[in-house]
Amino acid sequence: MRTDTAARHGRGRAMLGVGLAAVLAAGPAAAATRTPGAATHDGHGAAGPPPASAALGGHRPAGLLRATAADQAVRLQALLGQHSVLAADLMRSRIRGDDNFVQAADAALGQNTEAMTALIGQLFGAATAERFGPMWSEHVVELVAYAAAVAAHDADARAHAREELIEYEEELADFFAGASHGRLSRSAARGAILMHVDHLTQQADAYAEHDYATADKLYRQSYQHTYDLGLTLAYALLPGRDRAILREPIWRLRSQLGKLLAEHAVLVEDVTRAAVTSAPDFTAAGEMINGNTRDLAAAVDTLFGAPVAEKFQAVWAPHVEQLVAYAGATAAEQPDRQQQARSALPDFEQRLAALLAPATGGRMTEAGLSAALQEHDRMLLRHADAYAARDYPQAQTIAGRTYEHMFELARRLADGFGAEVASRLPRGGPETGHGGLAGVVARR
Structure with a gap:
């Protein structure tokens, strides 16, 4: 039953909980001044990740410094x-x-x-x-x-x-x-x-x-x-x-890549939580990651063709498996298996960078892209460590930074691939991302 709007608004604010109350107390300026990937310090005194643009190599054009x-x-x-x-x-x-x-x-x-x-x-x-x-x-x-x-x-x-x-x-x-x-x-x-x-x-x-x-x-x-x-x-x-x-190819590609890459990070973190706690939804969580991997391969197929997509999936899927293996080893308190998974990741990062960097026509270096992928993996490993230690606030902080980092990576990839590649996206109305990749991934 509908109640008085003003009273309902007051009740909603009162019930929102300690977490939100603390954020609201900080004021909008605090949220507005936070930038993706900005260097901060975590609860253990360790420096947070550097700005994503630095990890990706090069600098943003001056016109992009302002939102x-x-x-x-x-x-x-x-x-x-x-x-x-x-x-x-x-x-x-x-x-x-x-x-x-x-x-x-x-x-x-x-x-x-x-x-x-x-x-x-x-x-x-x-x-x-x-x-x-x-x-x-x-x-x-x-x-x-x-x-x-x-x-x-x-x-x-x-x-x-x-x-x-x-x-x-x-x-x-x-x-x-x-x-x-x-x-x-x-x-x-x-x-x-x-x-x-x-x-x-x-x-x-x-x-x-x-x-x-x-x-x-x-x-x-x-x-x-x-x-x-x-x-x-x-x-x-x-x-x-x-x-x-919002109808320009580069923007559409940036938006759609951000969607898929950020989902990848979210789903790795979800399966990490399931692995660390031996939760009964671990298998289903793994299937979610597999679905996202197929969707990313479908996107690469659309942009660069089936041969490149097959190579991408052959590298990306084992990379995901090592992230999951690290979470499992962390849950089992098996440092040797943790190190084995951690040591395998640089090879995948370098192979992915070697595959994708040439598609940017020199606008992204292989070293810069590899560094960005390394930073992404380090964040996910740190999330697994924090969650296993039951430091849930820190785990959530790292998850938020990882999520934001994916959008910076998507921006750089879209800019690097260029308008010609971006124009290969399907077209549609705004309700479908102007075509985007929704129809493509649905067919796989």
Whole structure:
């Protein structure tokens, strides 16, 4: 039943939890000034990763030092996709009764909410952000409430949370449709937002029922749908002069590569958690990674042809296997196996760089690309170490940096491959990423 909007907004803010409260206390400026890959210090006093652009070799053109509409559109996609993953992880940990991980996941989701609100403010103004923030926070609260009800086998509470979610999602959809000045219909907005809710609630239901194959299928669908929703919203809400760039081949390639590469990092981290805890969903988590590997190979096939795609998959799949092997060895406290997996990774990194660097026509060096891949693998190994040590806040911090690093890598690859290669992407409307790779990967 719909309640007073102002009261509901206040209740949502009050319930969002300690993690988000701490982030909100830091203020929007903190989120706005964080940059992907910026050097920081972790909880163990170790320096964080260097800026991704340094690892990739060369420097950004001067015009890219300032965030453009294209940068912000990718950022919106990235934050929405990350929201989906963090929400699913939080809901699953609540169902498992893993209270320590719940706290870390809640804090990470709070940071994502704050960053998204700050970005909305940058794109569409402070007044729009002030309306968006409470609505988005409320829908996060109800997702957690839904998971709590599933964990408690409380059918009434679950039905109430579902009812509240639908109301909040309808508010959000109406908000976006209204801000689009007619470019996004209310029916289309509601359909897209409600699908997001369905994905998350249904994956929670399947997870609670130990149907891990279904839960993980929905996990991937949720990420992919919510990521693509970012483009739909950007295309509907941005001014015409900014929307035009979202149709350019380089931007489309950057967006689609970022989607696949960031998902790779997310899924490696997911299977790491399953390996470290000997969780029953380990096999299903492994199948998710296999699916992402097939999708990446399909993308390479589209861009460079089947022979290159076959070589890519022959290197990429064993590289993923070594990352998973490291997580398993970490869980088993077998340092020799850990070292074996760690020692195997540089060979794969160099072979991948040797395969992809020539396709950039000299715009990316083999050494620079290899360094970027090494940094990516180091982050994932550090995530496994932190998670095995039950340092869940640190594990979440590393996961966030790894996620962001993938988008910097995608930018550099897209710029390096160039417009001719990017033009090989299928074309379509904004709801499909202007064609992107969705149709390609679906056929594999």
